[in-house]
Amino acid sequence: MTDKPKIPAIELKQLRFFYQPGSWQLYIPELVLSRGAHLFVRGASGSGKTTLLNLLSGITRPVSGELYINGQALHQLSSSARDSLRARQIGVVFQQLNLIPYLSVLDNALLSSHFAGQSRSASVERARQLLCRLGLAEHLHWQTAATLSVGQQQRVAIARALLPKPALLIADEPTSALDSDNRDAFMRVLLAEADATGCTVIFVSHDQSLKQYFQLQLDMQQLAQGVQPC
Secondary structure (H helix, E strand, O other): OOOOOOOOOEEEEEEEEEOOOOOOEEEEEEEEEOOOOEEEEEOOOOOOHHHHHHHHOOOOOOOEEEEEEOOEEHHHOOHHHHHHHHHHHEEEEOOOOOOOOOOEHHHHHHHHHHHOOOOHHHHHHHHHHHHHHOOOOHHHOOOEHHHOOHHHHHHHHHHHHHOOOOOEEEEEOOOOOOOHHHHHHHHHHHHHHHHHHOOEEEEEOOOHHHHHHOOEEEEHHHHHHOOEEO
8 A cells, every 4th residue: 555645734835925016025935844843943134034924824825826734725715714724723922922911821821722622621731731841830820921921921822822732833932031041941841842742843033042952944044945954
């Protein structure tokens, strides 16, 4: 019996995006990333990193070209269908963490499983364990998000993104408020959690020292070269 070809986690073909004709544009001739891979994305401010993440998460639609997430043609989906796919298959942590300040840490983490259609009772214990592994002690789970430091809020956002066991995790500068010791511990837990569920990771950071945690990198100034080994 012939093995079925493995569907990539991400596949982009002749992808273009611009805000208006004649303005700056993002162009990616081809990009393929296998499932379970960890990709470090680097580039100067204004190079299109956040635009790329918005496209991959379905927040923004390409002007032309093809974009597949786990074989699903994201570029062909309606806005509501992209929202549904993101809730079920994509964990997102952007620089603006979007925690609800008056909700507890635990309830903020549980929001992702709610939108993914998972029951609260089945998610609570995993959420508590995940928060603890990310360095948020149990007594913090009942505090409101507004009482936490920025670094602690970033960890809640990561727990929220990982809780539904997404196929793809997209993270934009999630370690920016952590010191070096907490940053390294955070990276080890984050990638271990991703590996435990086979989650593909797209990670953007200006901190080049974090590249050591990744097998692959993408330089936004050299998009034509595609994904390269670290």
